[in-house]
Amino acid sequence: MKFVAVSSCPTGIAHTYMAAEALEQAGRAAGHEVVVETQGSIGTDEIPLSVIQDADGVIFAADLEVKGKERFAGKPTISVGVKRAVHEPAKVIDxxxxxxxxxVATPAASAPVPTSSGPADSGLSRVRKQLMTGVSYMIPFVAAGGILIAISFMLAQVAWGGAEGAIEVTAADQVAVFSDFDLGSLQHWSIVLLATGQLAFGFLVPVLSGYIAFAIADRPGLVPGFVGGAASVLVGAGFLGGLLTGFAAGFLALWISRWKVHKGVRGIMPVVVIPLLSSLGIGILMLVLIGRPIAALMGGLTSWLEGLSGGSIVLLGVLLGAMMGSDLGGPINKVAYTFAVTGLATQGLASDAAQYKIMAAVMAAGMVAPLGMALASTVRKKLFTPIERENGKASWLLGASFISEGAIPFAAADPWRVIVSSIAGSAVTGGLVMAFGSTLVAPHGGVWVLPLIGNPFLFLLAVAAGTCVTAGAIIVLKSMRATSAVKEEAAAAVAAA
Structure with a gap:
């Protein structure tokens, strides 16, 4: 048979392309032809319409709403999560x-439509896809803004003799620098980079809200989603407010778009009526009704984080570390990561604030699983297959670059042993980073942003400790399995004799 498929994951980096490769290989092994369209962070490599028309069926391996879904209408279709395509590609093909x-075919429609009546498209699954769509569009803003702010802090240490110098510059001073910029001044560079990074960070909540609404209602959801996100920022409701306005805006726009209106009005619905009414509704909802209570809740959370110390903050690091190691780039991992990066968007923090410690703990813990698998497959090669040993070589670089998905090939082959080992090592690293007081003002990068890490030596020590714990745990668990298998073979031989 001939199949076409679409793969996409929240970040559009690792799972998207791993799923594509897994489906293509599983298809060939079963005697089928599979052509995959990857909707990743670098864009979409679209399948030609002629190939779609010739296909017998369609596979959506996506944690986001598929772009251009209407192209596949009329074809028998299944919809699965992207991780299932990575772990069980043969079953997906079957x-x-x-x-x-x-x-079973999908209906023809230009708006988002369900692709299957199975559990993959249950209510919770669709909500998760909509949330991950918003997160996936937000992450590039996080990376760009966060790294620019981090570099500005580093320059400020030199220019002012302290990490907080650039933050203490007034708005009037910033305007003066913009109008009379000195190429040779580190202070001026620090101020410009800080302002640029803060501008990028200013889009985080509107983009999150806007693209959650987009995932629900397609383009009619964009305007009220962005307006709701901006209103959340205005009243101080922040990330949580953006989540709520994203879903509210999406469902409101979807409801209005389904109104039965006169033919003469239908043409102006998407450009006037839907954005006008939905934006008005979301504005009133956030600015008048729920914005202030959510802002108070966010303020309380920030105060709680800033007040953490001693055992409390270490326990938080253990919890976040365990979450980072639990599903290797999946939804639990993304919850911990999103919690960390949204803390970076808080302006006016001291360089040793709890939010920056949280970011350091999350990134360090996310590096552990692939590094642990790489170490284990190097020191005890006999416990791993030749393919796993090759994957282990690549995992050194992936782990060092904070790409947790580098451990997925190991987890696919031996899920519970790898996950247990990963959780143990990542939890140790998260707790140690908090105990050591390491900080990080960049949202990604692994060892490549080491100059931006507070207490970098202790940070690396925590990563090394967790890596050893993960490697030791997986070696012990795999050795126990090997010993058990030898005993079973010996018992079978005795019984046969």
């Missing part, structure tokens, strides 16, 4: 073959 045999 399900696609069964869907073709049953003739």
């Amino acid at each position: 399900e696609a073959v069964a869907a073709v045999a049953s003739g």
